[in-house]
Amino acid sequence: MSDEEFSPPNSPGATLGKPVGKQSASSIRNVAIRAKVSTSTVSRAFSDPSLLSHETLARVQAVAQELSYRPNRAAQSLTTGMTGNIGLVVPDLGNPFFPAILKGFHARAREADYSVLLVDSDENPRLERQLIRAMIKQVDGIVLCSSRLTEQELLELRRETTLVLINRRIRDTSAVLLDSADGMRQALDHLTALGHRKIGYLSGPAQSWSNSERRRGLREASAKGNLETRELGLFQPRFEAGQAAADLVVAAGLTAVIAFNDLMALGVLSRLAGRGINVPNDISVVGFDDIPMATMATPQLTTVAVPLELAGRAAMELLMEQIVGSDPAGTHEQMLGLQLIVRGSTAPPRAGATVGAPE
Amino acid sequence: MSDEEFSPPNSPGATLGKPVGKQSASSIRNVAIRAKVSTSTVSRAFSDPSLLSHETLARVQAVAQELSYRPNRAAQSLTTGMTGNIGLVVPDLGNPFFPAILKGFHARAREADYSVLLVDSDENPRLERQLIRAMIKQVDGIVLCSSRLTEQELLELRRETTLVLINRRIRDTSAVLLDSADGMRQALDHLTALGHRKIGYLSGPAQSWSNSERRRGLREASAKGNLETRELGLFQPRFEAGQAAADLVVAAGLTAVIAFNDLMALGVLSRLAGRGINVPNDISVVGFDDIPMATMATPQLTTVAVPLELAGRAAMELLMEQIVGSDPAGTHEQMLGLQLIVRGSTAPPRAGATVGAPE
DNA sequence: ATGAAAGCGCTAACAG
DNA sequence: CTGTTAGCGCTTTCAT
Numbered sequence: 001m002s003d004e005e006f007s008p009p010n011s012p013g014a015t016l017g018k019p020v021g022k023q024s025a026s027s028i029r030n031v032a033i034r035a036k037v038s039t040s041t042v043s044r045a046f047s048d049p050s051l052l053s054h055e056t057l058a059r060v061q062a063v064a065q066e067l068s069y070r071p072n073r074a075a076q077s078l079t080t081g082m083t084g085n086i087g088l089v090v091p092d093l094g095n096p097f098f099p100a101i102l103k104g105f106h107a108r109a110r111e112a113d114y115s116v117l118l119v120d121s122d123e124n125p126r127l128e129r130q131l132i133r134a135m136i137k138q139v140d141g142i143v144l145c146s147s148r149l150t151e152q153e154l155l156e157l158r159r160e161t162t163l164v165l166i167n168r169r170i171r172d173t174s175a176v177l178l179d180s181a182d183g184m185r186q187a188l189d190h191l192t193a194l195g196h197r198k199i200g201y202l203s204g205p206a207q208s209w210s211n212s213e214r215r216r217g218l219r220e221a222s223a224k225g226n227l228e229t230r231e232l233g234l235f236q237p238r239f240e241a242g243q244a245a246a247d248l249v250v251a252a253g254l255t256a257v258i259a260f261n262d263l264m265a266l267g268v269l270s271r272l273a274g275r276g277i278n279v280p281n282d283i284s285v286v287g288f289d290d291i292p293m294a295t296m297a298t299p300q301l302t303t304v305a306v307p308l309e310l311a312g313r314a315a316m317e318l319l320m321e322q323i324v325g326s327d328p329a330g331t332h333e334q335m336l337g338l339q340l341i342v343r344g345s346t347a348p349p350r351a352g353a354t355v356g357a358p359e
Numbered sequence: 360m361s362d363e364e365f366s367p368p369n370s371p372g373a374t375l376g377k378p379v380g381k382q383s384a385s386s387i388r389n390v391a392i393r394a395k396v397s398t399s400t401v402s403r404a405f406s407d408p409s410l411l412s413h414e415t416l417a418r419v420q421a422v423a424q425e426l427s428y429r430p431n432r433a434a435q436s437l438t439t440g441m442t443g444n445i446g447l448v449v450p451d452l453g454n455p456f457f458p459a460i461l462k463g464f465h466a467r468a469r470e471a472d473y474s475v476l477l478v479d480s481d482e483n484p485r486l487e488r489q490l491i492r493a494m495i496k497q498v499d500g501i502v503l504c505s506s507r508l509t510e511q512e513l514l515e516l517r518r519e520t521t522l523v524l525i526n527r528r529i530r531d532t533s534a535v536l537l538d539s540a541d542g543m544r545q546a547l548d549h550l551t552a553l554g555h556r557k558i559g560y561l562s563g564p565a566q567s568w569s570n571s572e573r574r575r576g577l578r579e580a581s582a583k584g585n586l587e588t589r590e591l592g593l594f595q596p597r598f599e600a601g602q603a604a605a606d607l608v609v610a611a612g613l614t615a616v617i618a619f620n621d622l623m624a625l626g627v628l629s630r631l632a633g634r635g636i637n638v639p640n641d642i643s644v645v646g647f648d649d650i651p652m653a654t655m656a657t658p659q660l661t662t663v664a665v666p667l668e669l670a671g672r673a674a675m676e677l678l679m680e681q682i683v684g685s686d687p688a689g690t691h692e693q694m695l696g697l698q699l700i701v702r703g704s705t706a707p708p709r710a711g712a713t714v715g716a717p718e
Numbered sequence: 719a720t721g722a723a724a725g726c727g728c729t730a731a732c733a734g
Numbered sequence: 735c736t737g738t739t740a741g742c743g744c745t746t747t748c749a750t
Contacts, residue, residue, distance in 0.1 A: 027742090027743055027744090028743060028744060028745095029743080029744095039743085039744075039745090040744095040745075040746080042744095043743095043744065043745055043746085044745090047745080071743085071744070072742090072743055072744070074742090074743080074744090075742075075743035075744040075745090076743080076744060076745075077744090078742090078743080078744070078745090079743085079744050079745040079746075080744085080745065080746095
């Protein structure tokens with residue numbers, strides 16, 4: 001009933017326009033003719049050269065070369081059912097997290113001669129659903145980064161296409177997972193080693209698997225006692241949210257805070273600086289997610305590095321395993337480790353421990 | 360002769376694999392049958408509903424809805440010659456500059472119901488050429504960001520597809536330009552107003568149009584006298600290059616430096632901090648390119664903001680103008696302004712002018 | 719080892 | 735307004 005699913009395209013350019021489809025310059029036919037073979041032979045020259053005699057193969061290749069012929073993917077796709085495209089859905093390109101994944105993903109895809117169809121869902125589940133539907137027929141598989149869809153919807157999707165999830169875990173579905181719980185453990189170990197006892201965590205989006213993992217890490221660590229943790233949030237994973245959160249951190253009298261991601265961490269830093277509070281001497285700040293160039297010049301910030309490019313590659317790998325692999329139904333999970341990076345002056349809490357203060 | 364152009368795909372997954380193309384679940388035919396009309400009618404229901412009687416239209420839509428039918432783009436593309444895809448080529452997704460453009464681009468493309476095929480050329484002209492060739496038949500047009508190709512090659516491309524350039528200018532080709540020369544002027548005005556007289560510019564890639572524009576701005580400003588400028592570089596637009604450049608700046612005894620982009624600027628900052636040099640009191644640093652979250656927490660850095668998302672949108676707009684527009688041959692240039700952003704404490708040079716120093 | 723023929727899903731004349 | 739016909743470029747039996 002809703003006009004959402006059907007909706008004949010109405011925007012400018014929607015109805016594929018102009019160029020009437022007569023004949024294209026270098027079709028398989030032209031090659032066939034000039035090489036004095038049938039189109040089937042040309043086809044075979046590309047799909048399985050071993051089927052041809054050396055002579056014909058050479059001749060066909062020569063002609064193809066000369067006419068700079070390349071098989072038409074759309075036509076191929078019609079007959080084979082395979083598109084040679086794979087889709088990547090990210091919630092927000094503005095978040096540096098995702099281009100990094102995209103980079104690794106694209107690199108692996110290119111090596112395998114796949115094209116990448118990109119979609120930015122703007123953190124909007126409705127839009128995400130819509131865009132996925134729109135591209136599902138154009139791709140051989142889809143990778144969803146930190147999808148905002150319900151498990152229900154994802155399982156449904158899984159039935160219609162090959163699916164790989166990044167940072168999301170549902171049954172019988174391949175996924176690349178970043179070991180956020182362990183990252184949290186590392187961060188807490190670090191801070192407690194420095195003597196911090198009152199540590200806050202700025203919680204990210206509710207639907208975020210990473211976030212729930214980090215919370216799990218947090219709970220497990222505080223259960224071991226010896227430190228008091230405090231969850232703040234939920235926040236949007238944005239700079240501005242970090243700024244707002246900074247005040248809460250101060251009010252709560254925490255000596256250290258771990259932010260859902262670098263964007264927020266930088267926001268915290270900025271607000272703290274604005275209030276004349278020294279980092280890390282007054283408050284230590286740790287940020288998840290690795291945006292190296294964003295935080296590299298910010299030595300007062302400790303980060304938990306996430307191997308994003310690797311995750312992208314891994315996702316493509318998992319996808320291909322299902323698409324061309326021997327066991328299309330087999331699903332796998334791959335867990336990638338995080339790593340704590342301490343750059344410059346990380347400080348123990350002011351009232352705190354035995355170590356001498358830097359600076 | 361080079362194996363580069365031909366090369367039958369050899370990598371895993373290259374030869375479009377498995378699913379043999381029998382019949383697809385909900386083709387136009389099924390809809391036609393169930394709606395008791397011909398396929399043409401169904402086709403028309405989507406391409407130009409006004410051609411049908413209200414009754415048939417309603418019926419067809421109902422059935423289509425029910426079978427969740429969507430026209431197959433590959434098939435459409437075969438007959439119409441239009442793919443509904445547009446390609447975007449960026450030199451490096453790792454550079455936050457490009458995802459920002461991509462974001463705006465994607466948003467506009469989506470509104471017009473186009474899909475985005477993304478390509479990362481890794482700053483490698485050879486790869487760029489190759490990847491463009493590979494996708495040229497799959498798209499209705501291509502947007503090239505800061506292309507590393509020669510003018511020659513670009514003009515050739517222009518003959519084979521619809522082309523829009525971002526930050527590159529060649530004859531008879533639509534382009535979105537960012538007014539870097541003016542940005543440079545703003546930066547220099549700012550610095551000279553503060554009393555700086557010895558200002559350096561960390562030059563970016565040689566092929567970069569932005570870079571040559573900025574150099575032009577620099578030369579024009581210094582020609583007006585009253586300040587001594589110094590060009591350092593060329594550098595790769597990366598954090599590490601900024602670190603290296605910082606030492607040159609110090610050695611040259613400059614009081615202010617303008618970096619080709621934020622990444623480099625952050626590199627400079629980091630190195631300067633490492634050497635115990637205070638920014639902005641000892642040396643003022645200005646960075647081009649807007650990566651808001653990267654520099655927002657770095658108030659000691661002044662930046663010249665580049666309207667990236669806007670540029671992305673504009674590029675898509677220009678592209679559509681040619682693809683579906685009335686004047687396919689007409690090419691346009693669009694110049695977008697930059698804006699200087701002074702965040703926190705920008706200082707006059709130490710030995711310098713009349714203004715009181717902050718802090 | 720190669721060719722002939724059929725058809726993938728769709729659109730575009732051309733009738734009516 | 736709607737149906738019929740003929741492909742678009744390619745792959746795939748099925749012959750040979």
